[in-house]
Amino acid sequence: MAIETMTVEAAQAMAVGYKAIGAGLAVGLAGVGTGMGEMGIGAAAVGATAEDRDMFGLALLFTVLPETIVIFGLVIALLLLF
Amino acid sequence: MFQPKPMTHLLIAASKEQMTSVVTELYRHRVFHITDFVDQGKEGYEGVRIGTPLEGAGDLSTNLLKIRSLENVFQTSPETLFDVPKRPVESIRQAIERELPAIEAEVNDLTVKRSNAESRIRDSEQHIAELRPFALVPLEMDLYRGYDSITAIAGYIGSDVTIAVPHEKYYAARKDGNFIVVFVEKQHATEVERTLSDADFQSVTIPNETGSVQAAVDKYTADQTQAKAAFAEANAKISELKAKYADLLAACDEVLSGDVERAEAPLRFATTEEAFVIDGWVPADHIEPITAGLSQATGGSVYVTVDDGDVDATAIPVEYNNPSFAKPSELFMDVYARPRYNEIDPTLILAIMFPIFFGLIVGDVGYGIIFLILALFVRKMAMFRGEGGKNLVKILVGASISTIFFGILYSECLGYALPWHAVMFQRHLAIGADAAHATGPDAIPLLIMSVWFGIIYITVGRIFGMINHYRMDHAGKHRTKAIIGQFGWIAILWGLLILVWSFFSVEQMFGISGMMPDLTNSPLIAPGLSVSALAGLILLVLGCIFLAQENVLDLMEIPTIISHVLSFCRIAAVGLSSVAIAMVVNYLSFGMFIDPALANLDAVGVIMIIVGVLIFICGHALNVGLGLLGGGLHSIRLHYVEFFTKFYVGGGIKYNPFGLKRKFSEE
Numbered sequence: 188m189a190i191e192t193m194t195v196e197a198a199q200a201m202a203v204g205y206k207a208i209g210a211g212l213a214v215g216l217a218g219v220g221t222g223m224g225e226m227g228i229g230a231a232a233v234g235a236t237a238e239d240r241d242m243f244g245l246a247l248l249f250t251v252l253p254e255t256i257v258i259f260g261l262v263i264a265l266l267l268l269f
Numbered sequence: 270m271f272q273p274k275p276m277t278h279l280l281i282a283a284s285k286e287q288m289t290s291v292v293t294e295l296y297r298h299r300v301f302h303i304t305d306f307v308d309q310g311k312e313g314y315e316g317v318r319i320g321t322p323l324e325g326a327g328d329l330s331t332n333l334l335k336i337r338s339l340e341n342v343f344q345t346s347p348e349t350l351f352d353v354p355k356r357p358v359e360s361i362r363q364a365i366e367r368e369l370p371a372i373e374a375e376v377n378d379l380t381v382k383r384s385n386a387e388s389r390i391r392d393s394e395q396h397i398a399e400l401r402p403f404a405l406v407p408l409e410m411d412l413y414r415g416y417d418s419i420t421a422i423a424g425y426i427g428s429d430v431t432i433a434v435p436h437e438k439y440y441a442a443r444k445d446g447n448f449i450v451v452f453v454e455k456q457h458a459t460e461v462e463r464t465l466s467d468a469d470f471q472s473v474t475i476p477n478e479t480g481s482v483q484a485a486v487d488k489y490t491a492d493q494t495q496a497k498a499a500f501a502e503a504n505a506k507i508s509e510l511k512a513k514y515a516d517l518l519a520a521c522d523e524v525l526s527g528d529v530e531r532a533e534a535p536l537r538f539a540t541t542e543e544a545f546v547i548d549g550w551v552p553a554d555h556i557e558p559i560t561a562g563l564s565q566a567t568g569g570s571v572y573v574t575v576d577d578g579d580v581d582a583t584a585i586p587v588e589y590n591n592p593s594f595a596k597p598s599e600l601f602m603d604v605y606a607r608p609r610y611n612e613i614d615p616t617l618i619l620a621i622m623f624p625i626f627f628g629l630i631v632g633d634v635g636y637g638i639i640f641l642i643l644a645l646f647v648r649k650m651a652m653f654r655g656e657g658g659k660n661l662v663k664i665l666v667g668a669s670i671s672t673i674f675f676g677i678l679y680s681e682c683l684g685y686a687l688p689w690h691a692v693m694f695q696r697h698l699a700i701g702a703d704a705a706h707a708t709g710p711d712a713i714p715l716l717i718m719s720v721w722f723g724i725i726y727i728t729v730g731r732i733f734g735m736i737n738h739y740r741m742d743h744a745g746k747h748r749t750k751a752i753i754g755q756f757g758w759i760a761i762l763w764g765l766l767i768l769v770w771s772f773f774s775v776e777q778m779f780g781i782s783g784m785m786p787d788l789t790n791s792p793l794i795a796p797g798l799s800v801s802a803l804a805g806l807i808l809l810v811l812g813c814i815f816l817a818q819e820n821v822l823d824l825m826e827i828p829t830i831i832s833h834v835l836s837f838c839r840i841a842a843v844g845l846s847s848v849a850i851a852m853v854v855n856y857l858s859f860g861m862f863i864d865p866a867l868a869n870l871d872a873v874g875v876i877m878i879i880v881g882v883l884i885f886i887c888g889h890a891l892n893v894g895l896g897l898l899g900g901g902l903h904s905i906r907l908h909y910v911e912f913f914t915k916f917y918v919g920g921g922i923k924y925n926p927f928g929l930k931r932k933f934s935e936e
Contacts, residue, residue, distance in 0.1 A: 244604040244909075251906045254839075255832060261842035262716065262835065269712040 210264035217260025224253030271613050273921070274590040275553040276302075278580055281563065282546045283571040289323060291547070292534050294566040296527070298559050299928030302550040302586045306539040320535030320545055329532055332365060333525040335373055340518055342376055343511040347519040347932065348655075355935045356517075361524045364517055372514055376507070383503035389496035393489040400489070402448045402473065403482045405441035410478040410485060413450075420458050423450045427469035432461055446471075520933035527929040534927065550586050550924070582741070585610040587921035595620035597660035597667075605909055606919025611740045613733050615917065619908055623664070626722075626904030628671030630844045631896045632696070633851065635683035637672030639893050644669060668900065683889060684851025694718070696845060700852045710848070713779045715841035721784075723837030723911070724766065727830070730915030731759045737916050750819045757815025758915075762830050764808030771802035833911045840907075843899045847892060854888030857881075 193201075232246035279301070283291055295301045308319050340346055403410070403423070413421045425446040432438065434457040439450040449470075453461045462470075478485040539546045551559055560573045587610050589599050598620035608614040631637070644665040676682065680691040691697075696710045734755040742748035767788065775785040788801035816823050862881030866874035913919075 244606065248605070248906075248909050251902065252910065254903075254906070255836045258836060258839040258842055259832075261846065262838045265712045265716065265842060265845065269709055 206267050210267045213260045213263040213267070214257070215260075217257045217263075221253050221257040224256065225250055228253070270591065270617055271615070272590060273608060273610055273614055274588040274924075276550045276585050276588075276610070276924075277553045277556055278576040278578075278585075279549055279551050279556065279559075280546060280574050280576050281549075281571060282544060282574075283567060284544050285540070287567045287570055288320075288535060288538075288545055290566045291563060291571060292323070292531055294562050295547075295559075296531050296534075296928045298555070298562060299926050299930075300551055300555045300559060301547075301927045302924055303534070303537050303927050304548045304550070304584070305537045306546075306548065314539070316541055317539045317546075318541070320538040320540040322535055323532040326529065326532035329525055329529045332369070333522070333529055335369065336518055336521050336525060339373065339376055339514075340522065342380055342507065343515060343518070345511060345515045345518070347522050350515065350519045350933075353516045353519065353933050355931070355933060356520050358524055358934050358936050361517075361520045361934055365521050365525065368517070369521065372510070376510060379503050379507050379510070383500055383507070386496045386500035386503060390493055390500065393493035393496065396476065396489045397486055397493070399473070399476045400478070400482055400486050402441075403450075403476070404486065405443070405448050406439045406450050406482075408439070408450070409481050410476065411480070413475045418455055419452055420455050421450060421452050421475060422458070422461065422465065422472065423448075423475055424465070424470050424472035425449075426465060426471075430464055430468045432464055434460060436461065516933070523929065523931065523933045527931075530927075530929065549927075552588065582611045583609060583920075584922070586924035588924035589614065589616060591616050591620070597663040598623065600657055600660045600664070601905060601908075605913065606917075607921040607923055609741070609918055609921040612737050612918055612921075613916065615733070615908075615913070618729075618912075623904050623908070624667040624671040626840060626907060627668040627900040628673075628675040629840050630903060631672045631847060631900040632675035632679045632844060633681045633683065633847070633896075634673050634676035634687065635681075635889075636893055636896050637669045637674075637676050640665060640669030640672060640897065672900070681848065681851075684848060684855045696848045698845070698849050698852055700849070700856050710845060712841065712845060714781055714784060715845070716838050717775070717781070717784045719837045719840040720834055722840060723834035724762065726837070726907070726912050727762060727833060727915060728759055730912050731755050731762075734758075734916035737918070741918070753815045754819030754823065755916075757812045757817075757819075758830070760808045760812030760815060761827060762812075762834075764805045764810075764812055765830065767801055767805030767808065771799055771805055836911050837907060839903050843903050847896050847899060850892045850895065851889065854885060854892065858885035858888065 229250050232242075232250045235242045236246045281291060281295075306317075306319060308314075308317070402425070413423075426449045428447065429440050429442075429449075432451065432453070434453060436457070437452040441448045449465070451461060451465070476485070535545070537547075539548070556575065563571050563573055587607050589596075589602070591599065591614075595617050598616050601619055601623070602608070602614070602616050628637075631640075644662050647665075648659075648662045677687070678692045679694060679696050680687040680689055681696065686697060691711075694711045694715050695708070696715070699709050732755075735752045738748055738751040738755060742751060770786050770788040771791065772789065774787045774789045776782050776787050788799070791799040791801040793799050794803060813824060813827075816827075858881040862877045862884065866877035866881070
């Protein structure tokens with residue numbers, strides 16, 4: 188029967204690898220979420236701005252609202268990596 | 270500062286004879302914001318009506334229309350003209366009288382010529398298109414008509430057909446539709462048409478021409494060439510006239526617009542049979558000159574009074590009152606919304622903090638210098654004309670200087686380290702050759718600093734909210750509740766913070782000292798409950814109660830405290846991602862292409878160096894663009910979303926003084 192063994196170095200390297208994967212997932216998935224959130228708002232905002240240029244400020248504001256999600260992802264990634 | 274310019278409500282009344290002099294005087298001062306009179310038949314306003322325009326308003330409008338139509342032909346407008354020397358108003362008025370009719374006649378003549386040429390071009394095109402299929406048939410055009418008993422049928426068809434009756438047929442197969450011409454006796458025409466229509470026949474009219482098809486086509490082509498030349502000639506002449514008269518037209522437009530505005534001003538006044546009243550606003554420091562000017566212009570027969578009665582604050586026009594360095598940032602405020610008259614105007618905070626955030630995010634000497642060159646280049650080339658563009662350039666200059674400053678502190682230049690160690694927050698990542706020795710960025714201290722910005726901003730925002738509620742709401746129970754509610758938010762935020770500090774030591778968790786208070790060592794009251802934790806808990810509960818007394822549903826919003834504070838982490842996160850991109854670009858270009866090529870230079874090495882340089886330039890160009898977008902949008906967003914939503918209402922009326930800002934003319 189084969190006994191699987193792992194050195195401490197290998198385990199540490201693996202932990203670093205998993206952290207990197209986790210960080211990537213955090214940024215990537217949060218980015219997708221932000222993208223989906225901004226998709227509809229952005230389209231509507233452009234429409235509203237085309238109708239009335241004064242809407243630009245408000246439209247921009249609404250469009251950047253979901254951006255916080257990807258920042259959360261980035262923060263998690265940074266906490267994981269450093 | 271933090272407050273719009275103080276305004277005074279002025280009422281001006283005089284007899285109708287004085288109307289022209291009053292309007293002219295107000296127009297000259299250019300400080301009076303007229304409140305339009307709306308005839309609503311309110312009590313005390315019986316017999317008061319909207320005024321009628323001054324004499325000559327109709328003629329002025331007609332002249333203005335003529336000038337606008339000329340500008341339309343020339344495709345120019347006063348907004349697109351800059352650096353035009355100013356002309357005296359008198360000479361412009363003379364030009365309107367003497368030169369304008371001649372210019373108009375000339376331009377009309379040219380536009381008629383141009384449109385004639387245009388229609389001739391279209392006609393010839395149509396004729397040529399009609400003739401084209403007949404070029405496939407070896408017959409002269411005269412042969413298609415003039416018979417007593419024979420008729421000619423022509424058109425496109427899907428495929429060749431066999432016709433049962435006596436006939437003569439010409440068939441030409443072509444890619445864009447097969448063409449057929451059939452000559453038959455008139456009595457068989459219907460029958461033949463039926464046969465043809467079974468094969469997807471589309472008839473075409475036979476052109477009314479004589480001679481060979483080619484000759485006719487040549488005739489029309491020649492005609493078209495001639496018409497095109499005429500069109501080009503007319504166009505060239507119009508461009509010539511445009512170059513000559515565009516400046517004059519803009520000046521005429523300006524003078525006439527001013528005259529029309531003045532002549533139509535009474536439409537905004539309240540008038541009776543004999544008198545009129547103007548209601549409006551003047552910045553408080555302008556009352557003296559305007560009162561003196563009015564009484565001089567009318568020989569003392571005008572009644573000017575300052576109305577200090579209760580006026581709805583939302584009806585007062587708002588003019589910013591900021592020190593000159595903060596003026597450009599008013600652009601950002603206007604994009605969001607102009608503050609109301611009795612509300613705190615946060616332009617100053619925006620003006621100071623926007624460049625700081627921008628610098629903290631991008632923080633790179635190289636990029637800062639590129640932004641600065643970009644801003645100076647744009648200003649030099651005058652690419653952004655007009656007020657808004659100039660302000661944008663000024664904001665960019667401020668932001669780039671701040672970027673250079675923080676670049677020096679971070680010790681960064683295009684992703685490389687400067688010869689000294691970072692004064693604050695080392696942001697270099699472990700990328701490239703020396704990754705093994707690199708310590709990695711000070712991400713945690715950066716994040717904590719960002720969180721501190723969030724805590725301070727939100728606290729200040731809530732304090733501003735309390736002040737705004739105090740100033741803007743009517744005194745009473747509702748106002749007290751709203752103010753206490755705002756205080757509740759501050760209590761919850763600080764209660765949560767104290768609780769966190771009581772249970773977790775930031776110092777121990779991340780090995781960083783001094784960035785956040787450590788309350789884990791405060792004396793215990795009960796097992797697991799220290800003095801500080803109790804204080805935090807009390808603050809939190811009190812905050813919730815304060816919040817709930819205004820609106821219970823607001824309790825649902827408590828998590829936004831965390832999300833808004835964390836949102837400030839973007840200062841650290843976006844900045845680190847910008848450094849990462851710069852370092853990756855450097856690693857790609859130097860580490861993978863240029864350095865190996867230099868180590869062993871040969872023909873392939875030269876190509877590698879070129880590729881490396883290209884990667885370097887493109888990569889950093891991309892990062893400059895991202896830096897502008899990221900640094901600018903994120904810092905403005907932090908103000909708009911996280912800061913303004915705590916206290917800012919906006920929606921003030923823009924102060925728009927009666928009178929024209931002259932660009933092309935001078936009195």
